[in-house]
Amino acid sequence: MAAVIKKVGVIGAGQMGNGIAHVAALAGFDVVLNDVSADRLKSGMATINGNLARQVSKKAVTEDDKAKAIARIKLAEKLDDLADCDLVIETAVEKEEVKRKIFHEVCAVLKPEAIVASDTSSISITRLAAATDRPERFIGIHFMNPVPLMELVELIRGIATDDATFEASKEFVARLGKQVAVSEDFPAFIVNRILLPMINEAIYTLYEGVGNVEAIDAAMKLGAHHPMGPLELADFIGLDTCLSIMQVLHEGLADSKYRPCPLLVKYVEAGWLGRKTQRGFYDYRGAKPVPTR
Numbered sequence: 001m002a003a004v005i006k007k008v009g010v011i012g013a014g015q016m017g018n019g020i021a022h023v024a025a026l027a028g029f030d031v032v033l034n035d036v037s038a039d040r041l042k043s044g045m046a047t048i049n050g051n052l053a054r055q056v057s058k059k060a061v062t063e064d065d066k067a068k069a070i071a072r073i074k075l076a077e078k079l080d081d082l083a084d085c086d087l088v089i090e091t092a093v094e095k096e097e098v099k100r101k102i103f104h105e106v107c108a109v110l111k112p113e114a115i116v117a118s119d120t121s122s123i124s125i126t127r128l129a130a131a132t133d134r135p136e137r138f139i140g141i142h143f144m145n146p147v148p149l150m151e152l153v154e155l156i157r158g159i160a161t162d163d164a165t166f167e168a169s170k171e172f173v174a175r176l177g178k179q180v181a182v183s184e185d186f187p188a189f190i191v192n193r194i195l196l197p198m199i200n201e202a203i204y205t206l207y208e209g210v211g212n213v214e215a216i217d218a219a220m221k222l223g224a225h226h227p228m229g230p231l232e233l234a235d236f237i238g239l240d241t242c243l244s245i246m247q248v249l250h251e252g253l254a255d256s257k258y259r260p261c262p263l264l265v266k267y268v269e270a271g272w273l274g275r276k277t278q279r280g281f282y283d284y285r286g287a288k289p290v291p292t293r
Contacts, residue, residue, distance in 0.1 A: 003115060003168040009034060009085035011102060013044030013075075015276075016119055017091040019147025022048045025069040026061065027176045032085060034076045041075045048073065051148055083109045087172060089141055091119040094244040099123065100131040107133045115165050117141040121241070122188040122248040126158035135160035139169050142189060143178075145237065153178045154189050187252030188245055196245045199237075200261050202230035206281075206293060207263040213281050213291035231281040232289075234264075235274030239281075243268050 006029065010021045013035040021033045021044070035041045052066040061069075074081070082088055088106060092098050099118060107116065115137045118128050129138035140156030153173045157166055173180050183189040188196060202216055211219065217229020226233075234242050242264060249258040267273075267280060272292070274280030282289035 005086045005172050007085045009082035009088035012091035013040045018044035018047045023176050025072040031073045079106050087115045089117045103132045122245040125156045125185045129158040136162040137165045154183050156183045187248050199230045199234045203261040203264045235280035239267050239273045
């Protein structure tokens with residue numbers, strides 16, 4: 001029998017975490033949004049408030065829906081506040097050692113029947129589950145960014161994930177109004193296994209001088225009807241995240257076609273990570289984005 005999920009904990013109040021908290025609260029779940037930083041929690045809540053206000057202005061939700069969703073979200077700086085959650089979703093940086101440390105700490109305070117999930121976009125669910133005390137109740141629930149707008153969620157079972165955990169997670173995603181794509185536990189799953197090599201190839205195209213930033217993005221927007229050019233999309237995702245996923249693909253599949261472009265590595269080393277640092281393949285510090293190459 002699938003577990004009943006009523007209260008959801010979200011670890012990390014950044015772009016993905018506040019988005020998950022937003023859609024979960026709007027769907028009627030009680031939510032505990034956790035982060036180590038009070039400023040990040042405040043910023044995450046401001047983003048949720050702004051995104052809900054945008055939905056109200058577009059008549060996607062009512063003012064009452066917005067007020068109820070906000071009221072369902074509790075902010076927490078300590079993992080102890082997640083103790084009575086039925087499902088906890090981790091949204092930390094795409095670094096395995098960071099995630100494993102979080103799971104080790106949070107499992108110590110959770111009730112035994114709680115489900116633990118990772119929003120990882122590339123790392124092995126089986127390996128992460130092994131860092132917990134409940135591999136059978138561990139699963140990958142990978143949301144797409146921006147969470148309130150994107151319809152898809154990838155569900156990834158680890159080798160030990162039991163049927164009850166899978167069914168409860170599937171039901172949770174359905175209540176959010178999202179569609180499920182079930183992926184096997186291979187590096188980067190489905191979406192990023194296809195998307196990130198395309199982005200990496202676009203960076204190689206820039207690196208080799210085939211075209212400049214504007215030409216490459218225009219080519220894919222106008223020539224392939226992509227809503228956003230691959231370099232603009234890389235900036236939106238975060239170049240550090242792009243690099244992490246390519247490294248997981250390269251190491252996990254041992255194929256040279258997944259080698260991260262040296263230019264991507266150079267941008268990350270420079271701290272030019274895209275929109276979140278105001279510079280990546282575009283410079284966002286002025287009135288309008290300007291290509292940096």
